[in-house]
Structure formats: C-alpha cells, structure tokens
Amino acid sequence: MSLLVIGTVAFDAIETPFGKTDKIVGGSATFASLGASYFYDKIKIVAVVGDDFPQHEIEDLQNHNVNTEGLQIKQGEKSFFWSGRYHNDMNSRDTLVTELNVLEAFDPIIPDSYQDCEYLMLGNLSPQVQQTVINRLKNRPKLIVMDTMNFWMDIALDELLKTIQMVDVLTINDAEARQLSGEFSLVKAARKILTMGPKYLIIKKGEHGALLFHENQIFSAPALPLAEVFDPTGAGDTFAGGFIGYMAKVGTVNFNNMKNAIIFGSALASFCVEKFGSERLRNLSEEEIANRIQEFVGLAKFEL
C-alpha cells in the first residue's frame, strides 16, 4: 500500500515583484510529494534528474517519507530547468527559459517495490509519460489523480485525451477547463469533461478557490484570502499532493472525503505561496496545518 507520485524534480529560477531566486529545487513531483507527506508516510516517487541535482535535496525528500528508489539520476546530464517571471497580479507569468535536459528522453521505470501502489498522483508532465506509468502498474490503483496544464492541450491533445480517459480525478484550472471543453460556463465545461473519462473534476480557480464536480454534485471550496502571495510556483502541484495524500490517509474514495481533501490541499497550497519555491513546505508543523484548516472552516461556515 503506497502513494506513487510521478512528475518532475527540477530546478526553477523565479522572479516575482517581491524578489528573485537563483536556481532552487522545484518540479511537480517535488511539490506534490512534499504536500502529500503531511498526511501520508508511504510515498514513492518516480522522476528523473541529472548529476547536477544535490544529494542533500534527495535526502530531504527521504526525510519527508518519500521513497526515492524510482528517482533516476542520469550521469553526465542536467536536470530540467524552468525560469519564469510573474507579473504584478501574480496570476500571469512569462516563461523565460525552459531546458528539458533529462526530461527529453524520460522513461518512467517503476521499481518492483512500487507495485503495491494504491494511490497514483500523475503530476504535471507529458501525458505520454503519465500514460506509460499507468500501463506499467500491474494492478490498477484504487485512485488515479491527474494534473495537467494548457501546454499539453496545445501540443499533445490526442495523447492527453487518451490519458484523461484512464484516470479518476482530473485537476485543471478554469482557463484550462474552458480550453479543454470549448465551453465558457464552468458547469457546462465540467459536464463535458466528465464524459471524457474522469469521474471527478477539480477546477482550480487560484484566489477564488476550487470547484469539485462529480455526477450532479458540486462543491465550492473557498481560497484563503491572502495579504501577500509571495510566489505562486508549485501551488497547484502542492494542492494536488495534499489532496491525494489526504485521500490516501482516509482510505475511502467518496465525494465527502474529496471535499475535505480539497480543503487540506488548499491549506497546503496557501502555505506554499508564502515563500519562494518549496521552502515553506519543508518544515510545517501539525499545529500550523490544523490552525490553517480552522481558518478555512471559519471562512466558509454559515448556519442556514
């Protein structure tokens, strides 16, 4: 029984109105596994890095209950690198540099010890690679959550649609839901996407929270209104990781547990944006998380 996280482990260089970083560790699998680690302790990661990736960063993942047997280290190659600059509104950004490096020929090898996977988080990555991971698991996991982005809709829509068919939960943002469905109304977009394979759809709306759709049910989760968003990088990955980590913890897949999982994922994402990269996710205390959850409860509660 374990939670398998697939995605990127990479370097980011980030500019926001608050400052700028040199290369720091990022990547969808990094954020998602750190997010999940606060709720579940049997996390296994499949990803690839170059020999430029610091050993102590791998050890830090291990210290967060992340099994790194499936983390491939390619000698003589460099890790994936992304650099971006956020605009003042923090909702839009320009990509300055994308160096695929080790990602170009990434073959996601699943160690035998990972075949006990019950929960599978397909972090943002090429849909072809996401699909390969599903196909290489001998038993279909109990819950497959897939995160993706507009980039794959633009360049690999057919592969994306094939992969979407195979998953239980799809997480995308509102613009992506509109792009994928061709519908402006999110209700209509969700109806259409729920015919494409996933039984659950989570539409992430950033500062406006998230919507969960399943059959005819809808849940609207608030976002915590924040005075400062320091760096949004990784917030979506952290949300997804927190979501599936909580689902793995409770162990029963249903709409009510998913509602709570969205609140836990949102809480972790709200920490993520407080500092550059994954820094804030490195040492959260249980008390900090519990207090943050109570803020969400207070924020959304009314008695009618």
Add this chain to the structure above:
Amino acid sequence: MSLLVIGTVAFDAIETPFGKTDKIVGGSATFASLGASYFYDKIKIVAVVGDDFPQHEIEDLQNHNVNTEGLQIKQGEKSFFWSGRYHNDMNSRDTLVTELNVLEAFDPIIPDSYQDCEYLMLGNLSPQVQQTVINRLKNRPKLIVMDTMNFWMDIALDELLKTIQMVDVLTINDAEARQLSGEFSLVKAARKILTMGPKYLIIKKGEHGALLFHENQIFSAPALPLAEVFDPTGAGDTFAGGFIGYMAKVGTVNFNNMKNAIIFGSALASFCVEKFGSERLRNLSEEEIANRIQEFVGLAKFEL
C-alpha cells in the same frame, strides 16, 4: 419601521449572446426593492421617472410591498435610459446609450411618512444624491448599505469618499475594490477601505462569489455555478436588495446575520440572471427560494 431604497427606476435595452430586448424596466432601485421584497414587506422607494413610465409597472412594485409615495413622476420628461451589450464572457459589457433625462436634476425628496426608516439601501446612483438622502433623514438609520460602481470613482471620487464615510456597509466588486484602495490584494484593499468609514465591506466577485470583511473577520460566500447566465443586468442591485431585506427581516446587525444575508442576496441574484431584466424577480415562490438556499448550503458545506 421601514426599509428605504433609493436608486434609479429606469429603462434598459440589453443585448446578450442569447438575444436582445426592447426597452424594459430596470434600474438599481427596481432590482433592489424587488430583491428585498421577498424578505420584508415595509419597503419604501425614492426615485424619479418621466411620464413615459408605465403605470402598471408602478402598480407591480406596489404589489411587491413597495410604497411608491417617494417615486417622483416628472411630467413632460423622460425616464433614465441605458442600453448595453454584453460580451460572450458575460463579465464585460459596452455601454451603447446613456440618456440621463430625469436623473440630471434629481432631488431626492423624502416623504414625511418615510422618516421611520430603519434600514437604508443606497442603490447605485450619484454619491451626491446618496449623501443628500442620508442628510434628509431626521434619525440616522440603524443600518446603511451603499452600493456604487467604478463610474463614480472615475468622475466623483471626492463626493464618493464623503458618502462612504457615512455608511455601515459598502458593496463593490473586486475591480472596484482594487481601484478604490490602490491595492491589488483584496485583503489589503479591504483593510484600507475599512478605514474609510464602513464597518463592513462586501466584495462581489460575480461567478466567484463574494467576500465579507469586518474587523479581522472574513467570510467567503460561494456563487452558484450556473450553466447559463442569460442576462447579468441588475444582479448586483438584486444582491444588495436581498441582503438588506434579509437584514431588515432578522433585525439584528451582526457578522453572522450578514453571512446569511449574503447567501440570501446571492440566491436572489442567481435567479435574476436567469432571464432578461427583472422578469425572473417578479414571481418567485417561497419554495423556489428555499430550494435555492439549500443548493448554496450543499455547495459550500464540508465537515471538518
């Protein structure tokens, strides 16, 4: 004891992607008083129309418990007329025609029988006129709610700021909160606006719901995800009217009652957008409203 609604009673001609209307009855006071009428039955209106305004429309307001003694009918003059075209996203619109007509020299006369006003809804209108109404009331109402828009921030900011100082609750949308405060973060914007006079601030976010700010408390209300938004005209006025109508009904001004008032206001606004103009607000049943409220409860509820 009554609820006084001040604002416009007017004609609108509307184009949306779904169709187009001839002149139909609109105006902030029309929508707000109809919205309030579902919760409270002592509504008094102050507004002005020309002699082109149909008598049966005035009677329809009266049939919704709206006292029209303060509705001035200017002989030989024409009613305020606005025409607009909504874009496909329904969030933005172009104004095609604005004919102020009777509004140009509107002097808001308060009938003596209105001096029992306990709840005052300042619907969207020139801040100078809104202020005059406050000054003409012999006793300060228990609760003053003010709605306004970016137009007044652009052309009458000083008057607007003076009026804002005098009210308890300000309702504006997110772009307007940013414009008024000069802050991008809505939390910072709210903090600043709460130093300008109002004790409560409601930031309307359209399809993303609404935020209520008071001291250090925040409430995040969901919006009902809708498959079709037929015509958004008047939704904000209806929200404000439903909000203050519910507050007048419960009679105690506090944060918890305001949370519920926001849900009731949002429910009425969700009906408003289902048809052109105020048509859907003319004949709502108690059962329809109760069911809609239950949809909001189901949408937002989680157990943590």
